[in-house]
Amino acid sequence: MKFVKMQGAGNDYVYVDCFKEKVKNPSEIAIKVSDRHFGVGSDGLILICPSDIADVKMDMYNADGSRGLMCGNGARCVAKYAYDHGYVKSENFTMETCAGIKYIKVEPKNGKAEYINVNMGKAVITSEFPEKILINGEEKEFIGVDIGNPHAVYYVDSLEKLHNMDLNRVGEYYEKHERFPQKVNSEFIYIKDRKNIYMRVWERGSGETLACGTGACASAFATIKKGDCDTSVRVHLLGGDLDISLENDEIYMRGKAEYVFTGEINF
Known part of the structure; x- marks a missing residue:
């Protein structure tokens, strides 16, 4: 082949x-x-x-x-x-x-x-805004987003905390939580300012990857809907940057x- x-x-x-x-x-x-x-x-x-x-x-x-x-x-x-x-x-x-x-x-x-x-295309919020669940005994808040596949977006309050997350240890707890019977892609976001957010991702079926396009779109959409960033935002991933914008409810990457x-x- x-x-x-x-x-x-x-x-x-x-x-x-x-x-x-x-x-x-x-x-x-x-x-x-x-x-x-x-x-x-x-x-x-x-x-x-x-x-x-x-x-x-x-x-x-x-x-x-x-x-x-x-x-x-x-x-x-x-x-x-x-x-x-x-x-x-x-x-x-x-x-x-x-x-x-x-x-x-x-x-x-x-x-x-x-x-x-x-x-x-269009994304849909699929959770309460936000929704709380227990992950490995700890309460976490997420925003659920469907953009053709399911995502759960979590926020952290510092870039250091984002970088120090041990996703190899905890990623499967997020992916396979009972709240998500079909499993879920999990994004972890730090908001730097209204035009820049940082992201790590644990993808269902693949584990942590250097980037996820649908995850970047879901995270940008959730952050825009929260009112915490502009309708055009750069998502900084481990493997590079993606520019995401929301125009007339359509998401562009x-x-x-x-x-x-x-x-x-x-x-």
């Missing part, structure tokens, strides 16, 4: 061009290629596919083999690949995902996609996507 590894803000996936390749048992393959010791090493597997209802289709699987509904960083990488390889013919095109059709705008440089803008390497693997 030929593949390309790509990353958006450090959120890395193995991508397969299914215009040319056929992938059987993608859940099993996702587990194998994601292993950072015995596989390629990634946050999951994403298939770049033809679509009957859009210009291109994204089919994603988390590192544990579970199917993902949406991945913002993955969508940017799929958009870059499709544009750079001529599968789409315009700087504006559509992408089919399990969370619906997404609208893409590419900002090219020297004939290749440099920045990619994704209209992520802008950032880069980059190739890491190509390869071929046998199963």
Whole structure:
């Protein structure tokens, strides 16, 4: 199987061009290629596919083999690949995902996609504002957000506390809490000012990742609705920055996507 590894803000996936390749048992393959010791090493597997209802289709699987509904960083990488390889013919095109059709705008440089803008659609608050739950015996407050997949946004009061969180120890308590029967993506946010927030994320099915596009959108949306930031905000993640804006209740995400390497693997 030929593949390309790509990353958006450090959120890395193995991508397969299914215009040319056929992938059987993608859940099993996702587990194998994601292993950072015995596989390629990634946050999951994403298939770049033809679509009957859009210009291109994204089919994603988390590192544990579970199917993902949406991945913002993955969508940017799929958009870059499709544009750079001529599968789409315009700087504006559509992408089919399990969370619906997404609208893409590419900002090219020297004939290749440099920045990619994704209209992520509308988000919905899914909790009380805020809601309190017990995590490992400690009371925590979160704001629930659905943006095609479920998120719980938690706030910390200093950048030091954010950096010092031991997510490897406590992340699964958040992900698998009984409040979230389908599990949940958990974002931890420090608000620096009205234009900048800092974020770490524990993704369901993958653990802590360097970035999460839908998580950045959910966190920005929750913070805007709290009245604590402007309608355009930069989200600083471990792997890089994303610009998120809210316009007419639609969430827009802008950032880069980059190739890491190509390869071929046998199963």
